[in-house]
Amino acid sequence: MADVGRKSTLDYSVGQEVDDRAYAAMLARTRALIPQLRDRAARTEEIRRLPPETERDLHEAGLFRVVQPKRVGGSEFDYVALVDCAELLGKGDASVAWNFANLASHHWMLAMFDKRAQDLVWDKDPNTLVASSFIFPAGRARKVEGGFRLHGSWPFSSGVASSEWNMLGSVVDSDDEADGIEYRIFLVPKKDYRILDTWNAAGLRGTGSNDVEVRDAFVAESLTVSVSDLAGGPTPGSAINPNPLYTLPVFSLFPYVLSGVALGNAQACLDDYVEIAHHRASTYNRAKLGDLQSTQIKIAEASAKIDAARLIMRSNCIEAMAAARRGQIPDMAVKTRLRRDGAYSVNLCTEAVSLLFAASGARGLFTSGALQRQFRDAHAINSHIAFNFDAAGTNYGRVALGLPSENVTL
Structure with missing residues (x-):
């Protein structure tokens, strides 16, 4: 349908x-x-x-x-x-x-x-896949001649088994407290980390989001980038990649890397529900589900949430690209709004799936159907910190009230 x-x-x-x-x-x-x-x-x-x-x-x-x-x-x-x-x-x-x-x-x-x-x-293979884990407190790095020594254990490295490299976020230790805390991303080859088979989850089960462990690996400085260099505007790679695409603020737009997953999952759930309701009769009184007002209202409410989420996600990405083409670097108010909207739009998708799951009754519980997987996946997606509206909303409110942002990656 x-x-x-x-x-x-x-x-x-x-x-x-x-x-x-x-x-x-x-x-x-x-x-x-x-x-x-x-x-x-x-x-x-x-x-x-x-x-x-x-x-x-x-x-x-x-x-x-x-x-x-x-x-x-x-x-x-x-x-x-x-x-x-x-x-x-x-x-x-x-x-x-x-x-x-x-x-x-x-x-x-x-x-x-x-x-x-x-x-x-x-140069070796442009199809090479690179995994990541941007849990910065999970790692510790210290500056040495020519680069850094990196150590740590990172969770949630999705697709790591398919990848030859990994981008790992870490805190850089400094002997000088005046330097403050630096967050840096390290590009590490597969030979320098160990994959730990930890991914046994209720949702997103097929992502292989296992842990990775690094024990005192040397990472050349050229294979690292500071989070502050990814806050919007020219980056170390801009000289050879001048497209404004590569000047976007990475962690401000981070939710939109993954928000489309929630959107597609919710849309599939809605499409399946409509298809079933169109043909199925109630188990108890044989009334056609599609003729029930309650069914019609659930379809309207879920579709409104999904369409609103799509509009938020796409318009923010399009506006961010337009601003980058004009050479504009978003201020903190814009950055926290992007994070707020990213979390809110995914929450809308989760609400839509939960609504449809509840409306489907006991038939939704069967593991032979897609609905139970869509429900589990929706809540697994929503558990990502980028979609935690309490965190994103609090930081947006702080900045709106003139207080400093608490998200150090922005």
């Missing part, structure tokens, strides 16, 4: 300063994957990572490289591509969409590193 109450997701040209035909073709390739992703969803959960054939499909469609620089063969689409493609993949399987969004965004971030880091990864 077609998506309820809106146009096809193919109509995504607004704000996209790239070849609209190329973008439409990318979305068409992405949409074509939905049926097989749904078919593989149970197996993806069972093996707790992307199946090799799914990973291959994403590579062949060019999805991992949607925001990678053109100079190395990437598509270099606008930032909103992460939301749009994740939404479509999320309609098939949220775990697949989650890994796509994470791994694709790391090509975008790598373009902001020193050229030597980019060359080291992409």
Whole structure:
């Protein structure tokens, strides 16, 4: 059944300063994957990572490289591509969409590193995947000649089994308290970290978001970037990647790397509910569910939440790109609004799924159906710190009241 109450997701040209035909073709390739992703969803959960054939499909469609620089063969689409493609993949399987969004965004971030880091990864293979964990307190680094010594254990490194590198966030220790705390990201090759098989989760089971451990590894300075260099404006990689895409504030827009996953998962849940309600009769009185006013109201409420979430996500990404093209660096009020909206829009998606799950009755409990997975995935997505509205809302309120931001990554 077609998506309820809106146009096809193919109509995504607004704000996209790239070849609209190329973008439409990318979305068409992405949409074509939905049926097989749904078919593989149970197996993806069972093996707790992307199946090799799914990973291959994403590579062949060019999805991992949607925001990678053109100079190395990437598509270099606008930032909103992460939301749009994740939404479509999320309609098939949220775990697949989650890994796509994470791994694709790391090509975008790598373009902001020193050229030597980019060359080291992409000269060997521009399709190389890079995982991450930006839990900065999980690591400790100290400055040494030529670079840093890094040590720590990081959770939630999604897609790590498929990746040859990892971007790990760490606090840099300093002997001088006047220097303050520095947050820095370290690009670490697979040989320098150990993967710990810890990912046994209720939702997003197929993401393989295992822990990684580093024991006193040397990381050359050229393979690191300070979080302060990613706050908006020119970055160490701007000299060779001049597209404003690579001047966006990374952690202000961080929620939108993953928010499309929640959107696609919620839209799939709604589409499935409408399809079932259209044909199914009540178990107890044989009344057609689609004729019940309560069913109609649930469809209206859930679709309104999902459409509102989509509008928030896409408009913020499009506006951020437009500002970057004008050379504008967002102030703290804008940055905290972006974080607020990112959390709020995903919360709307979670509310929509929860509403539909409750309305589905006992039939939604069967593991043979998609609804229970969509419900589990929705709440797993919402548990990410980027979507914690209490945290994002508090920081937005602080800044609105003239108090300093408590989010040190902004």
